Amino acid sequence: xxxxxxxxxxxxxxxxxxxxxxxxxxxxxxxxxxxxxxxxxxxxxxxxxxxxxxxxxxxxxxxxxxxxxxxxxxxxxxxxxxxxxxxxxxxxxxxxxxxxxxxxxxxxxxxxxxxxxxxxxxxx
Numbered sequence: 001x002x003x004x005x006x007x008x009x010x011x012x013x014x015x016x017x018x019x020x021x022x023x024x025x026x027x028x029x030x031x032x033x034x035x036x037x038x039x040x041x042x043x044x045x046x047x048x049x050x051x052x053x054x055x056x057x058x059x060x061x062x063x064x065x066x067x068x069x070x071x072x073x074x075x076x077x078x079x080x081x082x083x084x085x086x087x088x089x090x091x092x093x094x095x096x097x098x099x100x101x102x103x104x105x106x107x108x109x110x111x112x113x114x115x116x117x118x119x120x121x122x123x124x
Contacts, residue, residue, distance in 0.1 A: 065094075 036044075042053040068090060072083055095113065 061094075 038057055039050060039053045042048070042057055043050060046053070046056070048056070068087065072087060076083075096110065099109075
């Protein structure tokens with residue numbers, strides 16, 4: 001359906017009336033049940049390609065990890081045990097979502113990681 005909006009927008013842009021399609025597209029997206037992904041939001045916000053959106057989001061993730069690592073090393077009032085729990089939660093999220101969406105759609109890769117950690121783990 002969005003392809004149809006893009007075709008209409010090109011035709012109407014030639015006539016100087018592309019703003020009509022913008023509002024129609026926004027209403028269509030608002031009314032459907034689909035929730036936009038981070039990639040969709042990035043593409044819309046920065047008006048860029050999908051490849052550039054992936055690169056941009058990966059750079060933000062990398063920068064966020066640098067911030068977390070720098071902040072965890074600074075002395076704070078919060079107990080280190082609490083910070084460790086938060087850091088471990090971030091690590092789990094990173095592992096599950098790094099290359100694919102591994103939480104709601106469990107892939108063989110996710111199953112193998114869980115098996116390696118809990119069943120075939122290396123004893124201390």
